[in-house]
Amino acid sequence: MGLKNFFLKKSLWVFHFAGASCNNCDIEILDILTPRYDVERFGVQLVGSPRHADVILVSGSINQRDKPRLLEVYNQTSKPVFVVAFGACGCTGGVFAEGNTFAGPVDQIVPVDAYIPGCPPKPEAMISGLSKLMQTIS
Amino acid sequence: MANQKIIPVGPYHPLQEEPELFKLYCEGETVRDIKWETGYNHRGIEKLSESKTFEQVFFLVERICGICSTSHPFAFANCMEEIAQVEPPDRAKYIRSIVGELERLHSHYLWLGLAGHFLGYNTVWMWAWKYREPILDLFEIISGNRNSYAMFKIGGVRRDVTGDQIALARKTMSDLKKKNDLLTGAVMDDPVIHARTKGVGVLTREDVMDYAAVGPTARASGWDIDVRRDDPYAAYDMVEWKVITAPEGDVFAKAQVRLLENYESIKIIEQCLDGLEKEPEGDTEVKVREIPEGIGTGRAEAPRGEVFHFVKTDGSNSPVRHKIRAPSYVNIATFRKSCVGQTISDATISLAAVDPCYCCTERMAFAYDWHTGRKIYDGNQLVELSKQKTQQIIKNNA
Secondary structure, three states, X not given: OOHHHHHHHHOXXXXXXXXXXXXXXXXXXXXXXXXXXXXXXXXXXXXXXXXXXXXXXXXXXXXXXXHHHHHHHHHHOOOOOEEEEEHHHHHOOHHHOOOOOEOOOHHHOOOOOEEEOOOOOOHHHHHHHHHHHHHHOO | OOOOEEEEEOOOOOOOOOOOEEEEEEEOOEEEEEEEEOOOOOOOHHHHHOOOOHHHHHHHHHOOOOOOOOHXXXXXXXXXXXXXXXXXXXXXXXXXXXXXXXXXXXXXXXXXXXXXXXXXXXXXXXXXXXXHHHHHHHHHHHHOOOOOOOOEEOOEEOOOOOHHHHHHHHHHHHHHHHHHHHHHHHHHOOHHHHHHHOOOOOOOHHHHHHOOOXXXXXXXXXXXXXXXXXXXXXXXXXXXXXXXXXXXXXXHHHHHHXXXXXXXXXXXXXXXXXXXHHOOOOOOEOOOOOOOEEEEEXXXXXXXXXXXXXXXXXXXXXXXXXXXXXXXXXXXXXXXXXXXXXXXXXXXXXXXXXXXXXXXXXXOOOEEOOOOOOEXXXXXXXXXXXXXXXXXXXXHHO
């Protein structure tokens, strides 16, 4: 394990990209920062700019209007960056996959490293997903 | 104005978790005008609804908004029951009201926490969200999920609330009352919160009436409206409670209305639990064989205000037209009154004060190119996209 990966593993900084979501995943993401789950103890922190991020957490289905913006956010991040598709909508499009504005699940737009399914995923599922992601860094 | 600067906020910004773009037109520190753009969240739910059966539509409308994920099924159930001319049994009515009020509790705590966060008062955020967790646990035990409950169906509810669950709900409510006392005291007596919220983002009674604002936004400006009392549905006319209003119209009044509404919600839930114990167990639904041709409207009071659903049916098993009006759609328009004249730092909390929910609000928006001013998609192109979609489905099915 190089020095860079050693530190990356201990401090995953997350940029949250909310696509065309129902807000459910978004509040669960905020929820894991609050006292009961408190992922900051693992070094996971939400950041406001994609330029600071190690992980892009994409929640919600992606519509025509979000698609170029997701690409732009992905291009703005410093590489390597991990993309996590969060929730049923992020993984497959979920209940909105038949909608007329749907522009494909996240993995057809940017490469995805981890999928966290569920509608919405429980905070425990998200912590499990992030810890599995950390284990892939070596 | 020549010396106006535009400050763009969004669409992906750390302030709010949903994508939306605000343009603050500022002179120095003062906001002179505000414009906002939505459409980042548009999923075409009204159209999708026409391709689903009535039972499936409940799961779809639940996912309009994850925070008020009972209000939309509530309004849709009221609407369908008007068309089918059925009345759910009393036990189902009590369960519906319990779920609706638990949702109001968790939503108001969520708002309070976020408002504290926007003021830079992260202690309030952490407290409010910590006290919100037992409500979500209760939801998980009653319905099996923390956020999307899937409790509603035409003519009743899917799951009964019985024995142990009732006892747990009673315990959660009595614990919550103490925590609400603590939180109300902490917020109402804090000099910093007073300084940041009193006289900020004021909406007068005339303003909210002009913009037809609903819910706590209207009630905090002294407009006494509440669908639960004005057009009773479920068990709200079988229990004792009162509508909370405040005359000031500033951010503090909105916080006050929400905190005091929490006590009313707890009161309603406790009375509904009493009611549940009197009703026979298992009597949770009326069987509905078919939905006749007709039109119906349904209203429900979401945590943010009135949700309105309109459905036209033709005797088949899916809606012909499904129209939804969510509360944030009208509340967001009041930004033009509440934010203009404020400083940029106060605009943030004024924007958050109405508890905006953009995923409810999304409407079709024309897409313009920022630099050239050219429309990227107009109505016809969207019809074209829709046609392509149909072709694609035909091809896939062939």
